[in-house]
Every structure is written in structure tokens, then in C-alpha cells.
Amino acid sequence: MTPDDLKKLAAARALELVRPGMRLGLGTGSTAKHFVDMLGARVADGLDVVCVSTSEVTEAQARALGIPMSTLEETPELDLTIDGADEVDGELRLIKGGGAALLREKIVASASARMVVIADDSKLVTQLGRFPLPIEIVPFGLEVTRRAVMAAIASVGSAGELVLRRKADGTVLVTDGGHYILDAHLGAIAQPEALAAALARIPGVVEHGLFLGLATAAILASATGLTIVGTLD
Numbered sequence: 001m002t003p004d005d006l007k008k009l010a011a012a013r014a015l016e017l018v019r020p021g022m023r024l025g026l027g028t029g030s031t032a033k034h035f036v037d038m039l040g041a042r043v044a045d046g047l048d049v050v051c052v053s054t055s056e057v058t059e060a061q062a063r064a065l066g067i068p069m070s071t072l073e074e075t076p077e078l079d080l081t082i083d084g085a086d087e088v089d090g091e092l093r094l095i096k097g098g099g100a101a102l103l104r105e106k107i108v109a110s111a112s113a114r115m116v117v118i119a120d121d122s123k124l125v126t127q128l129g130r131f132p133l134p135i136e137i138v139p140f141g142l143e144v145t146r147r148a149v150m151a152a153i154a155s156v157g158s159a160g161e162l163v164l165r166r167k168a169d170g171t172v173l174v175t176d177g178g179h180y181i182l183d184a185h186l187g188a189i190a191q192p193e194a195l196a197a198a199l200a201r202i203p204g205v206v207e208h209g210l211f212l213g214l215a216t217a218a219i220l221a222s223a224t225g226l227t228i229v230g231t232l233d
């Protein structure tokens with residue numbers, strides 16, 4: 001079974017959670033893309049749902065499939081968000097933002113009664129931080145913010161390098177919200193809550209990829225089957 005097959009397995013299980021009339025948040029990334037494809041097929045068969053996307057890429061995919069799309073202005077309360085993750089720990093704490101959509105992903109997740117993560121089981125970790133932590137920042141005052149982020153990381157006993165995210169062509173990546181991303185290569189995050197609080201105090205930081213207390217369940221696929229962390233219903 002390929003990693004892509006595992007992503008499809010997790011997405012298919014998540015699709016079983018969708019009920020007619022639901023207001024859904026649609027995540028971003030390769031696993032969420034499978035879910036949106038599967039949802040599109042159900043909508044084509046007559047399923048009635050309304051969705052809010054977490055990125056321009058997902059918005060375009062969903063619209064192309066004929067999925068009814070809304071905005072958080074029109075639909076500020078969602079029943080269920082299905083999204084991928086870069087890391088998940090046993091307490092359903094996440095690192096997200098590998099696809100640069102963390103800001104909208106966090107806003108959509110926070111508007112949802114339930115957030116279910118879909119991933120292959122390589123994303124399950126005992127300690128967060130092997131995946132570089134994305135930190136979304138405003139371009140203005142980049143160096144000031146970079147120094148403040150370094151200090152925040154040191155203040156919670158972590159250390160590592162900050163790398164300004166670039167696209168394949170070498171230009172600086174700009175998020176859907178017009179911001180930059182610093183990827184913090186920490187190796188391990190001993191105190192996720194303390195780091196999240198320290199980052200949130202920095203004026204130039206818009207958001208960070210630590211999702212704490214947002215996910216209600218994770219569906220993790222492996223060659224031997226599905227592992228569910230948390231509660232699906």
C-alpha cells in the first residue's frame with residue numbers, strides 16, 4: 001500500500017462522518033484533497049452540504065467539483081472540519097502549516113464543533129517538533145519578529161534554526177493572507193502550551209502551527225488498518 005493509498009483510507013473513513021445538511025470545513029494538503037474529491041462525488045450524487053475552505057487551493061478544487069461553498073461570514077458555525085496534519089500526538093496536539101494554510105486552517109477549526117484529522121500513521125508522534133513548526137508572520141519588521149521568535153523559543157527551553165520559507169523558484173513564499181512563514185527547526189518541543197503562549201505574545205506573529213485543544217479525533221491509516229485517537233462522534 002502506498003502512502004497515498006493510506007491517505008485515501010483515512011479520507012474515506014472521515015467521509016462516513018458526513019451527514020446531510022452539515023456545515024463542513026475543508027482542510028488543505030494532499031490528504032484533505034482526497035477527502036474533497038470523495039465529498040465531491042457524494043455531492044454529485046445528491047448529498048446536501050455547505051462548506052467553507054481553508055485555502056484558495058481547496059476553494060478552487062471544491063468549486064470545480066460543484067461542492068456548495070460558503071464563507072465564515074455567511075456560515076460562522078461549522079459542524080465538522082476534516083483536515084490533514086504534519087504531526088499528531090497522543091493528546092491530539094498538532095503541528096500544521098506544512099502547506100502554508102495554518103492561519104485559515106486554525107480559524108476554520110476554531111469555528112467547528114468537531115475537527116477530525118486525517119493522515120497516514122507516520123504523522124503520529126510521541127513528542128511534537130520533528131516537523132519544523134511553521135510560524136506565520138507579517139513581512140513588516142521581519143528581523144525584529146525573527147529575533148523575538150528566537151527569544152520565545154529559548155524562553156521555553158527549546159532551540160533551533162528559523163528558516164524563512166521560500167517557493168521552489170527561490171522567491172519568498174507569501175501565504176493566502178499576504179504573510180511570510182518562518183519554519184522553526186526545533187527537533188522536539190518539550191512544552192507546546194508554553195511555546196504557543198510565548199509566540200502569541202509577539203506582535204509580528206500572526207499565528208503558529210501548534211493546534212492545541214482543537215482536534216477532537218484523528219483517523220490514522222496504516223497498512224494494517226485504521227487507528228482512531230479521540231472520539232469520532
Ligand SMILES: O=C(CO)[C@H](O)[C@H](O)COP(=O)(O)O
Pocket residue numbers: 027028029030031032083084085086095096097098099100101102105
Ligand atoms: O497543515 C497543512 C496545510 O497547511 C496540511 O494539512 C498538512 O501539511 C498535511 O498535509 P498532507 O496531507 O499533504 O501531508
